[in-house]
Amino acid sequence: MARIIVVTSGKGGVGKTTTSAAIAMGLAKRGHKTAVIDFDVGLRNLDLILGCERRVVYDFINVINGEASLNQALIRDKNCNLLYILPASQTRDKDALTHEGVGKVLDELSKDFGYIVCDSPAGIEKGANLALYFADDAFVVTNPEISSVRDSDRMLGILSSKSRRAERNEEPIKEYLLLTRYDADRVKLGEMLSLEDVQEILSLELLGIIPESKSVLSASNAGIPVILDEKSEAGQAYADVVARYLGEKLAHRFIDGKQGFLRRLFGGRK
Amino acid sequence: MVNTSPTLEFKSSTFFAPILILYTNDMIAIEQTLYEKINLAPDFFKDSPLMIDLRELNKLNLDLDFAQLAQLLRRVGFFPVGIRGGNEQQNKQARALSLPIDTVRELGNSIIIGETQKQESTQQSLTQPEVAAIKEPKEPVQPAAIPPVSATTILVTQPIRSGQRIYASGDLIILSQVSAGAEIMAEGNIHVYNTLRGRALAGVHGNTAARIFCFDLQAELISIAGDYKTSEDLNKQTYNNPVQIYLQNHALIIKEIA
């Protein structure tokens, strides 16, 4: 049975898709057969970040509608043969996503995969609700600013009341915090919330802090998940996240931006 | 010896049913909107029990043939299980259809956890059903002689997040934080052994002796029996401190517990 992870946030543009691609790749790299699903119907994105946009033939909705089999629609990643992508449809409307359809696809994937990562769209509408409905674990992606924290809190409420686990009175979804686009310098200047500020409101188990890093943009332009850029801080931070999720005890890094000193000495950041 | 194996047993319990609040008596519009809603979540609504709330409709002085409505609902695939807020005529029709009449409470008898409804949606002809717990219909309904509601205490251990609501017909005890944007309500007292950032309303049915206790007061709103203060009115001294809140001559008193 696969473990189903939803990457969610409420607020848009906080780094869900970046995170989904990175952790799916991270899990696959560590030997777990992993599928990553794009729930953002109408706004295909994940396939771009994973650099497989030109190999998309069938999509998630085709599979739900029975127009293609899962095997036809799944795209094997070019960098790691244990990673598969199920892309979203760019054209079809969101109504095609149904509880029943999504449940069937996840059931079928579960037989064969160790982890299924669901990249949620922003908002608290149907797509986002469906992405989290079947989840076992939730990665709540939050930026250090008040509107993002508020939206994450709202999402946590939905996770605990509107999921399959909640409806069936099963053990609740395990919720983790991922603080992304964290800029230690701006936190010091008081322009952004600190980790403590965020945790005062959310109080979740922290999986990792992903620093704001130019390498994220260059990686996505190149169609390679940033976790494969082992020299970048963001890549290392995501590798830590995957390790912690799999049970390793690692100290948190990138909180106080100690690297800031060196960065200033040598100019620019990786 | 007398045979002691029981024939039957009564148990007190609650079950969940959506509440249908009507804002129009236009049967065609109602049917169409219902089909739209059902199409959005067929599994959720299929064969669902439904509590019918006519208060809003009657506020608008719109006449409605209740028997016809019940028929429509059954045709669409719901099972009406009760009516509330009906007028004499509608209650009579409900009784004729063997449907219980709920005259007791605003929000049901027990706990509600779910999304709060946006205010705007009340402009539509029909709102999204709010999910509430309603009491299992008691034996033959006698609206005039309802026994006093037994005050049950509800204990919540998980955090109450923004957008969630909790309602207790007795006391409410919460061990985790209550987020900004969350709402907790009790007919009795409210205890929050953690940070209270959301809205807390105690004594919502007019019990002026109800109190609110919390470990760290940062609430958006506090209210006892309808008398309230918003965060703007909360003075800085009690803010961020463990306090108790009670009513004295219609004034909310906030006192530190030290």
Ligand SMILES: Nc1ncnc2c1ncn2[C@@H]1O[C@H](COP(=O)(O)OP(=O)(O)OP(=O)(O)O)[C@@H](O)[C@H]1O
């Ligand atoms: N750690 C980071 N450092 C710098 N830029 C980042 C970081 N994480 C994400 N970004 C950038 O933020 C933007 C939004 O990221 P992404 O698409 O992953 O967010 P999202 O939450 O999936 O957005 P949406 O809600 O639209 O689906 C992208 O341009 C991405 O490159």
Ligand SMILES: [Mg+2]
């Ligand atoms: Mg995205």
